[in-house]
């Protein structure tokens with residue numbers, strides 16, 4: 099597809115998603131400015147990312163560190179990118195990829211272990227930067243999902259211990275929580291999981307008042323409106339804006 103046609107399509111879908119965010123914020127009595135859209139571009143080629151940027155997107159969400167860094171380099175080589183463009187790492191990060199994340203991303207949504215935190219801290223301090231991080235929580239308790247379990251009081255105590263340790267890492271800044279609930283076709287069944295994440299955030303902010311637990315990263319194409327009603331500050335929308343994803347590793 100010619101890049102301008104693609105940009106038009108992405109622009110139109112972005113407008114629709116923004117409109118829906120705005121309506122959901124209104125229903126919940128929230129200021130829509132408190133909700134930031136992350137457009138998830140994993141497995142999409144650089145042309146499609148350019149189209150999204152063309153359409154006004156300033157936050158790109160990526161899942162695979164190497165793929166993302168390759169796309170960053172491809173885009174930078176081709177043209178100057180907007181100065182306020184942010185790259186958000188939203189996927190599980192293996193500890194050995196910590197350097198790529200610490201060097202190249204604006205924020206990590208998916209911090210899920212002390213080992214990863216420790217390595218990120220080392221590489222971020224080598225870069226002389228502080229990396230904002232969100233802790234990923236597996237609110238649904240699914241075996242297949244990453245993130246800290248939090249469905250029992252013991253889980254929460256363990257998570258709090260982990261937070262205490264992460265607080266010692268001066269090159270990391272905890273900003274909030276992220277979750278990926280079980281998949282449903284429709285948003286409503288995801289609501290209790292979003293609510294659980296918010297409740298956990300409120301609990302942690304009583305335990306750790308030194309941390310500004312501002313961010314709740316929750317909601318994808320299927321359920322972002324419900325997530326906004328439940329307090330999301332970052333929604334991660336892929337398919338509803340970018341269209342279907344090319345399979346990983348295949349040419350687009």
Ligand SMILES: *Cc1c(COP(=O)(O)O)cnc(C)c1O
Pocket residue numbers: 138140161188189278317318319320334335336337338
């Ligand atoms: C892929 C992905 C998304 C986007 O999902 P869509 O259904 O395409 O909107 C959001 N969050 C994470 C963690 C993802 O991996």
